[in-house]
Amino acid sequence: MTATLADVFARVRTEGRSALIGYLPAGFPSPGAGVELINAMVGAGVDIVEVGLPYSDPLMDGPDIQAAVEQALLAGATPDVVLDTVEQITAAGATAVVMSYWNPIERYGVDRFSARLAAVGGHGVITPDLTPEEAGPWISATTAHGIDRVFLVAPSSTDERIATVCSVTSGFVYAASTMGVTGARTTVSSAAPELVRRTRALTDLPIAVGLGVSTGAQAREVAAYADGVIVGSAFVRRILQAPDRAVAVSAVADLARELAAGVRGN
């Protein structure tokens, strides 16, 4: 078993830095290449991997991730490819969570999905379109199988809402830095520090910031106030732009190194 989310956040705290969380969809651009790319990311300093479950209607994602999941689906990505990916990267030592829109998990069966994810060594699931109000069966299933549940807070969330979200969350809280969809931005929203401050007042859970972080400098800026820095679209874009698999692998590793320096304040 690899380090849990709690282990990772405890470790980075003792190292006086933030955790680097990297996202890639499973099976992108193909099941085999997907695993190699994730392993490259981990080898270059990503602490926690978010393995995306490709879905036909990714309404919280911008153009880069939309394009990536479309490719992954065409290449045959299914929940089983996601679980295989988790199994393989876990065997290589990664701490993995799954990021999925709700319908594929419900269709797979909430208990079955939690059980299989635990069996392949996955540690948690991020569910961007599942609200605490609709999460009853999910809370039971993930609790039974020891899977962390990561819910999101947003700049528009009231304090009362943040408290509700945190009460059902485990592992870490995902703070959406901005009102918008995923995608690299030139600046990280100024709403993020305030959201983290408000959230920290209501929970002891680690807080990771995502949406819009794409460079080492941005990672350093976010690491100054958050426990984790989440990067997705920037990795995806490197792969979309790469002419071949070897270039993609080295581009992903280069970005991971740059970001890993950033979360260490360098």
Place this chain on the structure above:
Amino acid sequence: MAIESIAPAGQDASGHFGPYGGRFVPESLTAALDELDAAYHAAIVDPEFIAELAGLERDYTGRPNPLTRAARFGELCGGARIYLKREDLNHTGSHKINNVLGQALLTKRMGKQRVIAETGAGQHGVATATAAALMGLECTVYMGEEDTRRQALNVARMKLLGAEVVPVTAGSRTLKDAINEAMRDWVSTVDRTHYMLGTVTGPSPFPKMVRHFHEVIGREAREQILAVEGRLPDACVACVGGGSNAIGLFSGFMDDPQVQLRGYEAGGDGVATGRHASRFSAGSPGVLHGARTYVMQDEWGQTLPSHSISAGLDYPGVGPEHSWLHDTGRAVYEPVDDVEAMEAFAALCRTEGIIPAIESAHALAGAMRLGRELGPEAVIIVNLSGRGDKDVETAAAWFGIDLAQRP
């Protein structure tokens, strides 16, 4: 199912119809949906809002619209007494205006300056652009690229009305993808933008709110049929894409168990071919666009593409209240394929001098089926949800009328 157990649940406080509905959205939208829910509940009991909406319905939309006896068309329906609820005579040509006027007034009450909308056939986009023009709101309409080609006339109408039309090139390039894109816009601009969702789908409060603004259809139809027939109808019939025109009509008769409620989905090339939009024949409960409802999906929960000659019915999901009415048996849903719909389309043109929207032609085909089953004593109300002007090109191609040929 026993009558006692089928009383429609309406919607509970958290926005469910039985197990359906609810809210499956990014957290960024929760505050906006709560704000909308509060504004909606405050407005519908505010005499000023009620009067303003009623005034617009009367003076702008042209309500009440008639309930027209279709005697010659009825002969093709087993001799049943067929009445058409004439939503086609509304300003903008369909029932869609009922909802957008209500939501546009709410937009102003919430102090927002911009509205966005998705559209399939273009009817909701045109209605939204119309309301935005009337009330001085900025308007952006998302439309699948495929649909902008099928419904070029409506694209032009929206532009004439001052709206920006954004062709959506993601995914299947139809209504489902237009909704995704509108949601993405909304997440990013929610502080100044209201999303005018066009049907009884989506996260709560949309299904109950859109239903509320269409209940006028059922209210009028009920009064009108009682006035002319002195009794309730045996059945109410409507086409079901997202299902807003159907819910509007059904709502007037929901508590009258003797009135059958019949919804007709798009059977496309036939349910057996897989090219259709028959959620209740070939779909299963899932989550799409913020609500739990029947969805056309594969074994992994990926949304399947839908297909219909009618762009307005070409949608893989359906309003959650319909899912509940289906499961409880209060309403019955059947597919009508393209061929049957176009036969009914032609029949209404030739017997009544009314060119229906192809969406509504699915309901007319349903009435032909049901009338033959219920017989000449039956009284049936058909919701003629829209007029067919927008469909002339599609219908001409279907019937082999050469538009370029001079008479």
